[in-house]
Each structure stands twice: as structure tokens, then as C-alpha cells.
Amino acid sequence: MDIRVLDKINEHLWEIPRTGDMRVPGRIFASEKLVLEMDEKVREQITNVAMLPGIQLASMAMPDAHWGYGFPIGGVAAFDPEEGGIISMGGVGFDISCGVRTMKTGMSLEAIAPKLERLVDQFYNRIPAGVGSEGLIALNSAQIDEMLMGGAEWAVKRGYGVSEDLEYIENHGRVEGADPDAVSDTAKKRQHREMGTLGSVFFSF
Amino acid sequence: MIAYETFEHEADIGIRGNGATVEEAFAHAAMALYSVMVNLSRVTPIVCREVEVEAPDRELLLVEWLNGLLALSDIERLVFSRFQVIIDGCRLRGIVWGEPLDREKHDAHVEVKGATYHMLSVVERNGGYSAECVVDV
Numbered sequence: 001m002d003i004r005v006l007d008k009i010n011e012h013l014w015e016i017p018r019t020g021d022m023r024v025p026g027r028i029f030a031s032e033k034l035v036l037e038m039d040e041k042v043r044e045q046i047t048n049v050a051m052l053p054g055i056q057l058a059s060m061a062m063p064d065a066h067w068g069y070g071f072p073i074g075g076v077a078a079f080d081p082e083e084g085g086i087i088s089m090g091g092v093g094f095d096i097s098c099g100v101r102t103m104k105t106g107m108s109l110e111a112i113a114p115k116l117e118r119l120v121d122q123f124y125n126r127i128p129a130g131v132g133s134e135g136l137i138a139l140n141s142a143q144i145d146e147m148l149m150g151g152a153e154w155a156v157k158r159g160y161g162v163s164e165d166l167e168y169i170e171n172h173g174r175v176e177g178a179d180p181d182a183v184s185d186t187a188k189k190r191q192h193r194e195m196g197t198l199g200s201v202f203f204s205f
Numbered sequence: 206m207i208a209y210e211t212f213e214h215e216a217d218i219g220i221r222g223n224g225a226t227v228e229e230a231f232a233h234a235a236m237a238l239y240s241v242m243v244n245l246s247r248v249t250p251i252v253c254r255e256v257e258v259e260a261p262d263r264e265l266l267l268v269e270w271l272n273g274l275l276a277l278s279d280i281e282r283l284v285f286s287r288f289q290v291i292i293d294g295c296r297l298r299g300i301v302w303g304e305p306l307d308r309e310k311h312d313a314h315v316e317v318k319g320a321t322y323h324m325l326s327v328v329e330r331n332g333g334y335s336a337e338c339v340v341d342v
Contacts, residue, residue: 069323069339090321093217093341190279 054085135196250302
């Protein structure tokens, strides 16, 4: 990205000044090195997001920002419904959190580092992913409805997690009033064999 | 004119089908879609299925068509390599040929999760039609 068009706020914060239809400025949280490596599209997309109705304070980009759909990936913005704020079905794309997980292992970096490659290989072997992958969990239609209503609580009840896990998930991983009838039969049939898989995947570490 | 091709989009992949008619462009767009997932030349067209979709305009019809195919592929574990498309107003009927997915044989690489409205267009180009959109991988 051309750094000359940005205002430097501090070592790790850069501003895209308000111009044209921008309602708020753009703000990029990154070092100079990272900003220089960012695609010009990130600036364009951050600028576009800054024009959306109801946006508050700033259209922001995190240090990992790169070209997405509407938002850049790594883009952050808050919208106030009282000011006509928008809700986007697919701000950065349509598969947010596509297999990205942070897990606490209780192990030190020194213990894991030498075995990292083998660990990744094991993940790859054990987690069904990619074209035509199938999970080990087969649900009938009544069970799919239970899963849709129960969310993460359902998974914990079946032994795929521990109750403490729910404490770290928004609304305990369950949407109140979820209506399985709102999901089409086609979508449920697609889910049937994909439970417990990651879909398509590119592993990166 | 190339029948079908893919194009770069940083976060995902774009697919494009060209043809003398909208129907042919849609059939070629489906080939572009499956070429993202498997090696098309290795898919033997021995199983036949029908896909019927509806949409208010031809751009949306393209998305419905491609997503209809993906749903069928997902549910029946089939991949397709031959496509015939008949469009009547807002309705599309597709007759498609393929076979059960074999990850080794078909050289399966990446799974497409859905066709999107991003860069979606069905336009006249070079005396024919071009149908394209970005697909979510």
C-alpha cells in the first residue's frame, strides 16, 4: 500500500483521511512494514466500508488485513441501528471462522515446537476436510433439528466438548428461538454427511 | 473464444463460461465450476441427473443453477462433467452427467462451498454470452 496517502498517528496506527462519501476515517493497525506489504485493495475496501450508513468512529483494519469481498479480511467496523446502521450477510466473505480455532493446550512452546510438523500432520489426518470428506457423525432429521436448536450445548451433551467450553462462546454457542423449520430440506441433507468435517481447507501455520 | 475458464480473485476464485447462447454459457460456467474442484477430463459421464431452479433474472438464475449443482453433488456425492441447459423465462432445467466422486481418480483439489453474487454477470460479449461469478472456496 502507498504509505504516502496515510496519516501516521503512531508507530502502529495509520489513518486514511475522510474524503468524498466517507462518513468516518479509515484506521489501519499495523507496523510500517506490514502496511507497505498490504494490498492496495485493502485501502480501497476500508474506504468503501467507511461510506456505509451508520458506521461509528472509524473503518478499521487489523494487522492481518488482506483483500476480501466487501470488507477486507481483518476489517472491523461497528454500525449503530439508531443511525440507519447496516447489517451485512457477508461483510468479509461467507465463511467467517472457516476452521480457525484457538485452543489452550496447557503445554509450553518449547515442548510443542520440535513436534509442530508432526502435530500438523496429525490434524490433517484426523480432521476430515476437503472435497468429498465425510464425518463420523451421522444424524437423522430429528437429530439435525436438535443440533440446530441446541448449538454448542448439544455438542457438549454428546461429549464433543466440556461445559467450560461454553463459557467462552457468545451466548454459550446457542441462538435462542432457533427454528429448524427455517432451514431448507436441501440444506439439511447437505449437512447430513458433513457433520464433524471442516469442508475444504488449506492448512497454514 | 474459450468455452470456460477461471480467473484470480484474491480471497476466492472466479469462474466464467462463454457460449453462443445464454444456455451454452451457463453449461460452460458449470464446467468452470467443476474444473475448480476436480480434473474434468477424468470424470466419466455415466450417471444422469436433472436440476431445476428458478430466479427472477438471469444473473440470479446463474447463481441458483450453480448452487443447485453443488447441493446435488454434496448430497449424492457426485461430480459432473457434462451439462445441458434449457432456459425458459425464469426457469432453468439442467440435464447433467457425471459419476460418484473418487478423490484419487478425479484428482480432487478444492471444494467450492457456493456460488456468490460477487462479480456476478451474464453479458453479451464478442457476439455470444459470458456468464461469470466468484465462487466461495
